[in-house]
Amino acid sequence: MRSMKKMTAVILAAAMAMSLSACGGGKGIEKAGDSTTAAAAPESSEAAGTEAAAGEETTAAAEEEASASQIIIGSAMTYSSLDPAHSYDWDAEMVLHSVYQSMVTVDPTDESKILPSAAKEWTISDDGLTYVFTLNEGVKFTTGKEMKAEDVAYCLNRVKGVKGNPSFLLDTVDSVEATGDYEVTVKLNAVNPALLSILTRGSMAIYDSEVAAANGGTCDESDTFQAYIDANPSMGAGSYQITAYTSGSEVIMEKYADAQKQGSIDKVIIRNIPDASTQQMEIEAGDIDFALDLTADQTALLEGKENLQTVTSKTFDIFFLMLNASEEYGKELANPKVREALKYAIDYEGICALAGNGAFTPAGIIPSGFLGYAGESTVTRDVEKAKSLLAEAGYPDGFTFNCGVIPDMAPDGVSFMMNAEKIQSDLAEVGVTMNIDSQEVSVYLESYRDGTEQAVIGQWGPDYYDSNNQLAFLPGNTVGLRAGWTEDMAPELAALGAEAAQETDDTVREQQFLDIQKMMDEADAPYIVYLQAGRTWAVNSRVQNIVPSAAFVLEFADLKVAQ
Amino acid sequence: MNMLKYIGRRLILMLVVMFGISIITFCISHLVPGDPLAANLGQTAMSDPEIVAAYEAKWGLDQPLHVQYINYMKNLFHGDMGTSIRTKQPVLSDLAQYIPATFEMATIATIFSILFGLLFGLLSAARHNKLPDHILRVFSLMGISIPAFWLSILLLYVFYLRLGVVPGSGRVGSDWLGAKFPTGFLIFDAIAYGEPDLLRDALGHLILPSFVLAASTMGILTRTVRSSMLEVMQQDYLRTAKAKGLSEGRILRCHVLKNGLIPSVTMFGLSYGSLLGGTVLVETIFSYPGVGLYAYKAATTLDFPAIMGTTLFIAAVNVLMNFLVDIIYAVIDPRIRY
Numbered sequence: 014m015r016s017m018k019k020m021t022a023v024i025l026a027a028a029m030a031m032s033l034s035a036c037g038g039g040k041g042i043e044k045a046g047d048s049t050t051a052a053a054a055p056e057s058s059e060a061a062g063t064e065a066a067a068g069e070e071t072t073a074a075a076e077e078e079a080s081a082s083q084i085i086i087g088s089a090m091t092y093s094s095l096d097p098a099h100s101y102d103w104d105a106e107m108v109l110h111s112v113y114q115s116m117v118t119v120d121p122t123d124e125s126k127i128l129p130s131a132a133k134e135w136t137i138s139d140d141g142l143t144y145v146f147t148l149n150e151g152v153k154f155t156t157g158k159e160m161k162a163e164d165v166a167y168c169l170n171r172v173k174g175v176k177g178n179p180s181f182l183l184d185t186v187d188s189v190e191a192t193g194d195y196e197v198t199v200k201l202n203a204v205n206p207a208l209l210s211i212l213t214r215g216s217m218a219i220y221d222s223e224v225a226a227a228n229g230g231t232c233d234e235s236d237t238f239q240a241y242i243d244a245n246p247s248m249g250a251g252s253y254q255i256t257a258y259t260s261g262s263e264v265i266m267e268k269y270a271d272a273q274k275q276g277s278i279d280k281v282i283i284r285n286i287p288d289a290s291t292q293q294m295e296i297e298a299g300d301i302d303f304a305l306d307l308t309a310d311q312t313a314l315l316e317g318k319e320n321l322q323t324v325t326s327k328t329f330d331i332f333f334l335m336l337n338a339s340e341e342y343g344k345e346l347a348n349p350k351v352r353e354a355l356k357y358a359i360d361y362e363g364i365c366a367l368a369g370n371g372a373f374t375p376a377g378i379i380p381s382g383f384l385g386y387a388g389e390s391t392v393t394r395d396v397e398k399a400k401s402l403l404a405e406a407g408y409p410d411g412f413t414f415n416c417g418v419i420p421d422m423a424p425d426g427v428s429f430m431m432n433a434e435k436i437q438s439d440l441a442e443v444g445v446t447m448n449i450d451s452q453e454v455s456v457y458l459e460s461y462r463d464g465t466e467q468a469v470i471g472q473w474g475p476d477y478y479d480s481n482n483q484l485a486f487l488p489g490n491t492v493g494l495r496a497g498w499t500e501d502m503a504p505e506l507a508a509l510g511a512e513a514a515q516e517t518d519d520t521v522r523e524q525q526f527l528d529i530q531k532m533m534d535e536a537d538a539p540y541i542v543y544l545q546a547g548r549t550w551a552v553n554s555r556v557q558n559i560v561p562s563a564a565f566v567l568e569f570a571d572l573k574v575a576q
Numbered sequence: 577m578n579m580l581k582y583i584g585r586r587l588i589l590m591l592v593v594m595f596g597i598s599i600i601t602f603c604i605s606h607l608v609p610g611d612p613l614a615a616n617l618g619q620t621a622m623s624d625p626e627i628v629a630a631y632e633a634k635w636g637l638d639q640p641l642h643v644q645y646i647n648y649m650k651n652l653f654h655g656d657m658g659t660s661i662r663t664k665q666p667v668l669s670d671l672a673q674y675i676p677a678t679f680e681m682a683t684i685a686t687i688f689s690i691l692f693g694l695l696f697g698l699l700s701a702a703r704h705n706k707l708p709d710h711i712l713r714v715f716s717l718m719g720i721s722i723p724a725f726w727l728s729i730l731l732l733y734v735f736y737l738r739l740g741v742v743p744g745s746g747r748v749g750s751d752w753l754g755a756k757f758p759t760g761f762l763i764f765d766a767i768a769y770g771e772p773d774l775l776r777d778a779l780g781h782l783i784l785p786s787f788v789l790a791a792s793t794m795g796i797l798t799r800t801v802r803s804s805m806l807e808v809m810q811q812d813y814l815r816t817a818k819a820k821g822l823s824e825g826r827i828l829r830c831h832v833l834k835n836g837l838i839p840s841v842t843m844f845g846l847s848y849g850s851l852l853g854g855t856v857l858v859e860t861i862f863s864y865p866g867v868g869l870y871a872y873k874a875a876t877t878l879d880f881p882a883i884m885g886t887t888l889f890i891a892a893v894n895v896l897m898n899f900l901v902d903i904i905y906a907v908i909d910p911r912i913r914y
Contacts, residue, residue: 041758041769044751085750093662093873101621176630178621234630239664257754259673260663261873262747262865265754282753284746286863290729291745294737300744455610455878462614462622476620491623 082574083280084556087292087301090285093260095247096239097218098171101178103474103566104305108264108283109215110565113249114273116146116165116197119213121562124329124382124478127209131160131219131250132197141204141517148195153271154221155247155254162191167222167232169199174232179216182476204515206522207479213564214477221248252276252570261285266569276570289423293551296321302553303567308426309369312549325370325549326561328425329380330474331542332368334359334416334436335466338539339497342465345412347497349537354402356541357395358443364435364543368427371547377530378486380545382563384519385480385526390542399443411444417461417469420451425546429470432543436470464495471540478564480526484510486540487529496539506532579906586902590895594888598652601887602645605880612637612878616661635661635880648884657888658881662873667885670870675889676760677747678859678866681789682851684782688790689797689851690844696794697801697840702828704806712798719795724854728788728861735784743780745863752777785862789854793847800843801836808836838909845901849894 092105100109110118117135120126132146152160166189173183185205192198201208211217222230225248229237242248247255252274253266264283268276284301286292293311296304299320307315312323336352337343345351365372376387403411418433430451437447447468452460460466473492475482485491487510489500500507506529513525552559558573613622613631621627632638636647651658657667700712735742743749748762752774757765766775808814809832817827855868867886874882 042765042771042774043756044754083750094664096664099664176627176634178617178627180627181621181624184624234634243663243665257756259754259865260665260670261869263753282750284753284863285865286745287869288745288861288863291732291861291863294732295744298737298740298744300750453610454876455612455614458614459609459611462611485620491620 081279082277083282084278084302084572084574085282085284085300086303086305087284087286087295088303088305089287089289089292090261090283094239094243095255095258095264096242097168097216097220098175098179098236099177099239100216106215106564107566107569108255108266109218110251111253111276111281111569112247112251112255112266113215113218113220114152114160114251115213115215115217115219116148117209117212119210119478119562119564121560121564121568124562124564125384127213131165135209141206142201144199144201144208145192146197146199148197149273150195152250152273154250155269155271156221156224158221158223160219160250161194162197164222165189165197165219166191167225167230168219169217170232171225171230171236171238172216174234175236176234179214182211182214182216204517205481206515206517207477207481210479211477215565218249224248252568253281272570274570277573278569281569281572296551296553299553302556304551305566306423306426307549307551308423308428309367309549312369312426312551315551320554322552322554323370323549324552324559324561325547327371327382327563328474328546328548329382329478329563330425330472330546331375331378331380332427332432332470332472332544332546334541334543335461335469335471335492335496336539336541337464337467337497338502339464339499341497342467343497343539344414344467345408346414346468346539348406350402350406351408351412352537352539352541354399354406354443355440355445356392356399356537357402358399358440358445359436359541359543360394360439361390361392361543362394363439364432367431367435368544368546370549372427372544374543375545377533378483378540378542379480379526379530380475380483383475383478383480383483383526385523385530387527387530394439396442403443403445408444411446413446413448415448415450415467417450417452417457417466419454419457419470422454424472424474425548427472427544427546429472433470436543461495464497466495480522481514483526484514484529486533486538492540498539503532503536506536582906583903586899590899593895594891597891598649598884598888599645601884601891602648602880603641605878605883606641606644610878612661612880616877616879648881657885660874660879660882660885662877662879662882667881670882671867671885671889673760674865674867674870676762677864678852678855678868680761680763680778681782681786681855681858681864681866682848684786685789685793685851686844686848688786689793689847692790693794693797694801694837694840696798698805698828698833700798700802701805701809701832701836702824704809709802713802716795716798719791719798722791724788724792724857725861727791728785728858731784731788732861742783743777745781745861747778747781747864748774749777749781781862781864785858785864789851789858792854793851797840797843797847801840804839805832805836808832811835838905841904841908842901845897845904846894849890849897852890852893 088104090104092100092102094100095105095108097109097113114131116130116132118128118130120128131148131152133149135144135146137144148162154160169189173180173186185201185203187200187202190198225238228241243258250272252269252272253276254269255264256267257265262285266281268279286295289306289308289311292304292306295301315321316323336346338347340347361374365374374390375381376390379385379387403409416433418429420430422429433449437449440447461469487493488498488503488507509525509529513522513529516522516525555575556572557575558571560571561567613628617631636644648658660667660670663670696712700709703709736744759765762774762778766778814831817831855866856872859866859868860872871886874886
């Protein structure tokens with residue numbers, strides 16, 4: 014009885030506290046954007062004069078708020094920071110691209126076209142080693158400061174100096190200097206035809222250098238600005254400003270009124286929804302406007318649903334089966350004849366069908382949309398040919414090998430495990446047993462990058478949108494070495510790759526990339542590229558003018574919401 | 577006096593346990609296969625020796641293991657849990673951000689599991705081998721055996737998507753996203769600052785994940801309470817009470833409940849700690865930004881400071897709950913003396 018009385022007293026006290034606090038107006042909780050609204054609103058109601066006028070004003074404000082447009086994007090966030098100098102995740106690109114300007118950008122419908130952005134024009138010296146950019150005048154950051162060449166130089170030097178994830182992109186850059194208020198000079202230590210493409214990346218974003226320098230920003234490893242930038246509103250000059258960011262939870266962006274390119278939607282929210290099934294339910298219920306991480310099966314289920322549309326776009330991501338070419342780790346797979354046999358054993362059409370909308374098999378390592386793309390693959394499944402090649406290689410009864418797979422990874426909605434199981438069943442028909450070795454991502458990456466895996470299901474998303482990036486697959490280069498493919502195993506191919514990396518004439522480059530892929534095919538390179546993924550999103554029908562980009566995913570400023 | 581001595585001894589033991597946990601966690605997380613560099617650097621950045629060297633130096637990964645541990649413990653004694661390799665924020669501030677969310681979920685789940693576990697256990701014992709007992713035993717078995725991820729998706733599908741009676745995933749609705757809450761404990765903030773909308777919103781978002789989190793513990797508690805009640809019901813003094821003509825309700829309240837609940841107190845206390853450990857899956861499916869989701873990301877990226885921080889936090893809660901249970905046990909059962 015006594016405890017009942019105590020309980021009642023506690024409940025009553027809570028209720029009283031609530032009602033008393035309610036009278037106080039709840040000052041303690043600050044909604045996103047409250048501070049901006051407060052600054053814009055008149056401080057006193059004196060100007061309003063009469064009560065009626067005040068009432069009208071309130072109504073008008075309420076109406077304005079009601080008509081303020083907002084979209085919510087559901088995404089399995091892979092990034093844990095939105096500091097351009099450290100950020101290197103595909104989904105962070107859409108935030109950085111909309112929040113900051115880079116010197117140059119790309120055409121979302123043709124990523125090989127470089128377009129002006131913060132820089133209105135540029136010149137390249139005859140030797141290809143000096144780039145001079147002229148900036149637009151009068152561009153203002155959200156902090157109110159005008160963007161000048163010193164900001165560009167600071168931001169690019171910081172990317173290079175902090176030794177973060179994207180620092181290697183500027184390895185060929187010798188110096189970045191402000192050579193005038195609106196002139197930036199970039200000097201290279203080696204010719205790099207991909208430089209302009211690299212400068213379009215979100216990592217090359219330009220922000221207020223004074224704020225950065227005052228808050229721990231430096232252009233070397235002692236930099237501590239990352240903690241500040243992730244905890245405060247962004248200071249760029251893009252169409253939107255980050256007003257609140259909680260790592261692993263949400264990003265809130267609001268339209269920047271002084272941006273050069275104005276967005277039509279007032280607020281864009283990205284919510285972290287790691288589970289694809291939850292994303293599917295949220296988009297069906299209408300609580301989110303975009304579901305970015307659905308699998309092919311899930312998007313197929315949503316086709317034709319009322320109030321929903323599916324949007325399919327391209328990616329530059331290629332998926333491949335890596336077969337180690339070294340005798341030590343590849344064992345049977347080190348034999349080129351075996352690799353050729355496996356190439357004919359795989360059912361490419363079946364894999365692409367499993368991967369969903371937009372997936373196809375490219376003929377080589379250069380994805381569609383890049384210079385030197387060799388078209389779709391003409392190799393089709395031929396079980397008899399595969400068996401006879403295996404017999405020629407000395408394995409008439411097949412053999413067994415291990416293949417590393419990350420089981421819960423599905424970039425672009427393409428499940429590694431589903432791919433592995435399909436390939437496993439295809440190979441079984443020619444007598445080859447592929448043991449699927451499920452590995453946690455950090456374990457998989459360690460052994461794969463050490464080149465000690467016999468085979469893996471791999472995916473390559475380019476670091477920048479130029480064919481030079483795909484040269485990593487050549488013997489002696491990053492991916493080549495992981496596949497046990499050393500330079501001495503194919504010296505001519507390695508030499509041609511080195512030549513192509515420095516060539517500036519696009520016609521010559523295109524032919525070089527085509528030749529490289531042909532030579533890789535003839536040498537039975539240790540990869541079977543089985544698909545280039547598409548990307549399908551489920552989107553609420555009220556969202557219009559969606560222009561997906563393989564480079565920066567989505568530009569929020571393009572989007573419109575139907576009233 | 578004896579009790580005070582006991583409490584003092586237990587407090588010292590708690591420190592020893594925490595120290596042991598720190599060594600075990602540190603060793604396991606560093607000895608499991610996997611490379612934090614591979615998990616945190618991009619494919620091409622990993623091939624750049626300068627970036628790799630800078631990264632190792634920055635996070636102290638170039639030091640021998642024992643030096644890394646000593647440095648960690650030194651900093652820990654100064655209140656510094658290190659900086660997360662993944663988020664680049666101090667682990668302490670990361671935990672301060674995520675703990676309130678998980679604390680709220682685990683507390684509501686504990687209330688659910690104790691309330692329903694007790695009720696169902698009592699009902700089951702009172703109606704021993706009758707229809708309610710059979711039904712409740714099936715339910716408790718289901719609660720224990722149904723995987724959390726499956727139950728989460730099923731409940732979301734039925735109650736959110738089809739019936740629309742609860743909000744979807746997340747901790748708050750879109751109106752409150754990005755808001756700054758003074759303490760981070762939304763229920764407390766909503767009451768303290770007079771925001772009934774926020775209170776409704778936060779409680780709505782807590783119902784399903786808390787229920788899923790509680791399901792297994794609820795099942796175990798139902799069975800524990802049932803069996804201890806049945807044991808008490810076999811005692812001679814119960815027969816005497818019945819012979820004296822006491823009503824069934826009075827017998828249950830004054831004799832069965834009082835004596836039968838003592839063994840369940842241990843379960844009540846320990847369930848809180850196990851609920852915290854169970855938040856990983858539930859928080860992933862319900863997109864609930866708590867310690868579970870943070871711990872999962874830390875584990876998959878081999879973010880050592882964050883792994884240590886979350887493990888020590890969960891271990892501390894468990895150790896503390898154990899301690900409290902022992903004290904409460906001594907208070908409610910006069911036979912127990914330390």
